[in-house]
Amino acid sequence: MTYSPGSFGKIRVFEDFLGNYVTADPTTTFSSVGQLAFISVDAAGGACVSTVDEPGGIISVTTHTDDNDNGALFAGVFKPADGGCVMEARFKVAVTTTCAIFAGFTETLAVTTPVCPAEFATATLTCNGSGSMVGMLHDADATTDIWMAVAGDGGVEETVYNASEGPTADEWDVVRVEIGSDGKGICMLNGRVIHTFTSFLTTTDIQHAVLFWENRSAAANTIEIDYFFAEGFRDWTRA
Numbered sequence: 001m002t003y004s005p006g007s008f009g010k011i012r013v014f015e016d017f018l019g020n021y022v023t024a025d026p027t028t029t030f031s032s033v034g035q036l037a038f039i040s041v042d043a044a045g046g047a048c049v050s051t052v053d054e055p056g057g058i059i060s061v062t063t064h065t066d067d068n069d070n071g072a073l074f075a076g077v078f079k080p081a082d083g084g085c086v087m088e089a090r091f092k093v094a095v096t097t098t099c100a101i102f103a104g105f106t107e108t109l110a111v112t113t114p115v116c117p118a119e120f121a122t123a124t125l126t127c128n129g130s131g132s133m134v135g136m137l138h139d140a141d142a143t144t145d146i147w148m149a150v151a152g153d154g155g156v157e158e159t160v161y162n163a164s165e166g167p168t169a170d171e172w173d174v175v176r177v178e179i180g181s182d183g184k185g186i187c188m189l190n191g192r193v194i195h196t197f198t199s200f201l202t203t204t205d206i207q208h209a210v211l212f213w214e215n216r217s218a219a220a221n222t223i224e225i226d227y228f229f230a231e232g233f234r235d236w237t238r239a
Contacts, residue, residue, distance in 0.1 A: 104135015127152030
């Protein structure tokens with residue numbers, strides 16, 4: 001039998017938004033929403049509130065009105081080599097035709113001016129940042145309004161895999177993304193595996209679990225989030 005030096009090898013966060021959140025002007029630097037961190041670009045004029053017309057604990061976040069204004073909830077960091085990591089979130093948006101949404105893992109996440117980890121303009125995927133990323137992406141700038149499984153590392157994009165369905169306004173989607181200790185990345189949408197990426201990252205890359213949304217026009221967007229879950233394993237090395 002293999003023994004660990006401590007009793008808590010698994011690290012996890014689950015936020016069900018059962019508290020009362022009212023922030024008329026979310027900060028553009030770090031703030032917290034329950035167990036999660038929140039960052040944004042130009043949150044002035046936006047809002048972060050609990051909803052009361054649906055059960056189960058739901059938070060509603062509205063962006064400011066400029067093009068490319070955004071927001072992100074995230075947790076971590078996690079190292080896949082320690083035993084893999086997983087994130088899952090359930091959410092819906094009010095308007096699907098003027099926003100981008102990314103749910104998954106990203107190594108690069110700027111905390112002062114956050115940038116969507118991946119973007120899709122017309123028919124071209126761009127992975128932002130210098131690190132690796134994997135997740136499900138919807139981008140209103142794409143020619144076809146669908147969810148896509150995306151991955152990349154160091155600005156080099158993997159092949160995109162279409163989910164053959166897009167988000168519907170005010171309807172829930174569930175995204176689950178897993179990174180194995182072997183480096184495989186599994187992207188799931190509403191209980192269905194869209195694609196498994198292989199060998200797209202170095203397993204020692206440090207990953208943020210993130211749900212990211214961004215305007216695609218000069219108009220505010222509202223996202224409602226039912227829950228956010230992320231899990232990984234502790235690094236027991238003593239050095």
